[in-house]
Amino acid sequence: MSTVTAQEATHHEAHGDAHHEHHHHETFITKYVFSQDHKTIAKQFLVTGIIWAFIGGLFSVIFRLQLADPNATYPFLEDLLGHWAKGGKLQPEFYYALVTMHGTILVFFVLTAGLSGTFANFLIPLQIGARDMASPMLNMLSYWFFFLASVIMMSSLFVQTGPASGGWTIYPPLSALGEASSGSKIGMDLWLVSMAMFIVSSLLGGLNYITTILNMRTKGMSMTRMPLTIWALFFTAVLGVLSFPVLLSGAILLLFDRNLGTSFYLSDIVVAGKIMPNEGGSAILFQHLFWFLGHPEVYIILLPAMGMSSEILSVNSRKPIFGYMAMVGSLFAITILAFLVWAHHMFVTGLNPFLGSVFVLLTLLIAVPSAIKVFNWLTTLWKGNIRFTPGMLFAIGFVSLFISGGLTGIFLGNSALDIHLHDTYFVIAHFHIVMGVASFFGMFAGVYHWYPKMFGRYLNNTLAYIHFWVTIVGAYLIFWPMHYEGLAGMPRRYYDFSNWESFKMFSGLNQFISIVALVVFATQLLFIINFFYSIWKGRKVTKQNPWEANTLEWTTPIRPGHGNWPGEIPEVHRWPYDYAKDGKDFIPQNVPFGADESKDH
């Protein structure tokens, strides 16, 4: 007992000037539930994200069953969904609810909160050398607002009229008029309230991430010595803080239209023969407000994956990242451009073609920083001493998917081509590859790479390799054929294609896609089992720095406590990518410059 107190005492003294108070007598509640430790909050985000990913993925499997064979019945669906699948056949209304919730859950709850929430919380203090976030209290609130948003969104799945079903973009009038569809009723209200909570969560998180990165870096950690993960998470937070409030204002106007009879988005509408009183509104206005968030949101999802992949590629190639400043510069360029391209989602809304051409130009400009990043990743790999850890495989997979998905963006960014491709499966294929699956790969890479730091144990490698290979092959088999369907004009969000002569030729392909989707989903279960099993039963980490990486998180104890470093915070003397320098395999950031060391990287 006395040794414990002695340890605690030194622990306290060492960071007496840190900005936050410590809980020395932690109970189960303060340690695991209402924790203010950024590492615990990160794990809370991750586990909540995994639960959501399971639900969102399951939804896609269910609607893929419908698309595989519109006439088939699956009696187990009736057991699962009740009146939404009478006689084992999915109801059209519920099909829309499923695609809507699939999008909402994966875009916001998994790839925004689950990805940024997890890795920004976990990595920022550890990699910049801080005891915790600037405001651990706000950080804790950020998770609990997300939790509240989750509970509300989850409860919308169980209301009688079903969850929101107007698409994840909640365009009015479907989202503004309760009479418009069954999903426009209480489900839509819950969706809006949940998203309001979600926005609060994301803003509280973002404020903290930005302040922590700019204010709390350890001695020697200048901005240009920060790992690229931190740069990426920084720009992600900037994007979130500046774009989510605009969605909030759009949502407020929508709430007024729904409940208080205003007409911001509504004009001259007839629902079921009844003329609505609303006049003078414009549905396009909502699209502007939505996509002003919506497009930056794409990069909110993508940038953390880029940052983590950069780090993991460098560590496992045993080579410095190629073009560090170019990587930072391209992240910056993407952040700026993200705010200037929203109207490319609206080419067919009657947008002025001259205005459209400006947005085409700005959209295609994003190809430049994106290409810079791709070439830098490839040149980092080039002649590297590559270690094919599961994290590395997923990071390489990310690069592959980012290239394949990014290229189709050039087609879609052209307003003329978009007239044909808009709202077809080509769009589905594009954004699932470049944003959905690619970011998932970045997230998986991050989980596999930092799992030893999170839990002090390793994930099972065999399961990890199976997970990777099935997922990458499966992802391409699912989404590649969708390009052909889209080019042939097959529209998205349709419940049944069997009545169109021109799409009959795709019925076999649709079946094939659904079977692969089922297999890929099953493989993700393997990952989930691996994740939870390894928390308690995984192989223990015995080395402080298992990947032989340079960044500061590996200078903490194997299982760091609240405060991260038991003694002083290490001082930083160099950038994080000194691999294979002067014949040394790696030189961690906290190692001072040697007398005979060459000056440049």
Added chain:
Amino acid sequence: METGEIKPKNKIHPHKFTLWVGIGSIVMMFAGLTSAYIVKRNQAGWVSYDLPKAFWYSTIIILLSSLTVQLSVKAFKERAMSKYRKLMFSTLVLGVLFIVLQYFGFKQFWNAGMTLQANVAFSFLYIIVGLHGLHVIGGIIALMVMSLKAFSTKIRIYSSVPVELISTYWHFVDILWIYLLIFLIMIR
């Protein structure tokens, strides 16, 4: 210097910085609303209106309160605590008065037939001014906490950070109001 954790003198306090980023975020929300307003302004069916008189009085009040909050920071730094208490409390009173005047402005506006649903121009006014009011109410709650602490005999505050935070925020809602007022007058 040898502790390893050095805070350079000119480094901004993390909480203050967080507030500034938060202000940026609030600005974006109002930027979204006012741009939506401009878009709608140029479409058919827009009705111009005059702002109620009470809004002008409230402008004077919030400007005064900015002055008192600034003086209270000065008093706090000079440790003139009784002066600080008075100034902090008068800021609170002025803040409440602002909200009361805004309410009367709304009432005046509504009674003149310019209701929430009558025209999209009025709907915008209610939402934009109302949301600003909510931000002021948030500030009032913070002012209440500060005043309670100032008058409490048990709590002694030595750090000037909370006072500076509330004063920055209060100036911000003041400037935001001036911006909205000019905006609503210019673009009708």
